[in-house]
Amino acid sequence: MRHLLSTKDLSRDDAITLLDVAEEMAEVSSREVKKLPALRGKTVVNLFFEDSTRTRISFEAAAKRLSADVINFAAKGSSVSKGESLKDTVQTLGAMGVDGIVIRHGASGAPRVLADSAWIDAAVVNAGDGTHEHPTQALLDAFTMRRRIHGVGSRGRDLDGVRVLIVGDVLHSRVARSNAWLLRTLGAHVTFAAPPTLLPSTPEPFGAAVHHDLDVALAEDPDVVMMLRIQQERMNEAFFPNPREYTRHWGLTAQRFARFDVRTLVMHPGPMNRGLEIAGVAADDPRSTIVEQVENGVSVRMAALYLTMTSEATPAPTSTSQEATA
Numbered sequence: 001m002r003h004l005l006s007t008k009d010l011s012r013d014d015a016i017t018l019l020d021v022a023e024e025m026a027e028v029s030s031r032e033v034k035k036l037p038a039l040r041g042k043t044v045v046n047l048f049f050e051d052s053t054r055t056r057i058s059f060e061a062a063a064k065r066l067s068a069d070v071i072n073f074a075a076k077g078s079s080v081s082k083g084e085s086l087k088d089t090v091q092t093l094g095a096m097g098v099d100g101i102v103i104r105h106g107a108s109g110a111p112r113v114l115a116d117s118a119w120i121d122a123a124v125v126n127a128g129d130g131t132h133e134h135p136t137q138a139l140l141d142a143f144t145m146r147r148r149i150h151g152v153g154s155r156g157r158d159l160d161g162v163r164v165l166i167v168g169d170v171l172h173s174r175v176a177r178s179n180a181w182l183l184r185t186l187g188a189h190v191t192f193a194a195p196p197t198l199l200p201s202t203p204e205p206f207g208a209a210v211h212h213d214l215d216v217a218l219a220e221d222p223d224v225v226m227m228l229r230i231q232q233e234r235m236n237e238a239f240f241p242n243p244r245e246y247t248r249h250w251g252l253t254a255q256r257f258a259r260f261d262v263r264t265l266v267m268h269p270g271p272m273n274r275g276l277e278i279a280g281v282a283a284d285d286p287r288s289t290i291v292e293q294v295e296n297g298v299s300v301r302m303a304a305l306y307l308t309m310t311s312e313a314t315p316a317p318t319s320t321s322q323e324a325t326a
């Protein structure tokens with residue numbers, strides 16, 4: 001795998017391999033010395049043109065656990081604010097010797113442009129591009145579901161028959177899109193629940209069925225309820241009357257959560273708008289996987305960097321971790 005740009009591109013085998021390698025990486029992360037020498041001598045640049053907490057920090061942790069050198073670049077405070085282009089920024093970084101680029105950009109398609117260009121010879125991993133895709137978020141979500149449903153350490157398994165309800169701001173959500181493609185590839189049944197104003201105008205967006213009433217959708221007793229963040233920073237008009245109305249119709253309130261089955265998982269990619277799309281009582285319940293999703297993000301991103309930056313097609317030989325330097 002040379003680049004990781006989209007989950008739509010991933011075959012079932014590629015996706016399962018990535019999740020299985022992430023299991024190996026999770027095992028490494030549970031050791032006292034959380035390091036492998038797999039990317040020793042290689043350099044990873046985290047190239048972030050949009051804000052991030054989870055994704056940027058977990059890519060940094062992932063690269064360091066694989067013994068890579070890491071350069072963190074944030075557009076804020078860089079020569080981007082003086083008008084420097086993506087091409088010139090990337091060529092400047094390339095001149096310093098870079099093997100992998102993790103890019104988050106506000107423009108949908110920016111990682112693809114970079115991967116298809118001759119500006120730099122490096123593996124490109126999409127860390128979120130506009131409203132298009134966030135493939136490592138979907139992979140960590142699938143990894144988290146697989147661990148909760150099939151058990152920690154389960155390998156070779158998909159999500160066949162798992163019913164996932166994705167709720168809220170689908171229109172602006174790259175997480176929703178990447179999850180819809182990936183979960184379907186893994187055999188899950190995906191449904192969106194959202195107001196018409198927060199859905200793309202196609203009848204079955206990204207191949208998923210749609211509900212326009214959250215309580216009807218929840219009555220179908222999904223295995224997983226994934227709440228999406230209201231992306232106010234991407235809204236330049238009113239998509240719902242006011243926050244209180246949104247919560248009443250589309251929020252995972254304490255009252256709705258009280259009706260959940262004891263096995264139903266609650267997910268959210270973060271950052272959360274507590275009290276708007278999700279009540280604290282749901283976010284903090286043992287059925288919530290929100291903190292696990294962040295923890296699993298490091299293992300999944302280790303797998304993504306390993307598989308894109310090395311030529312090996314097979315999982316990392318974790319026994320060599322003993323050779324790693326701290």
Ligand code: CP
Nearest residue numbers: 052053054055269270
């Ligand atoms: N889920 C996610 O992408 O979070 P950050 O914006 O904090 O990276």
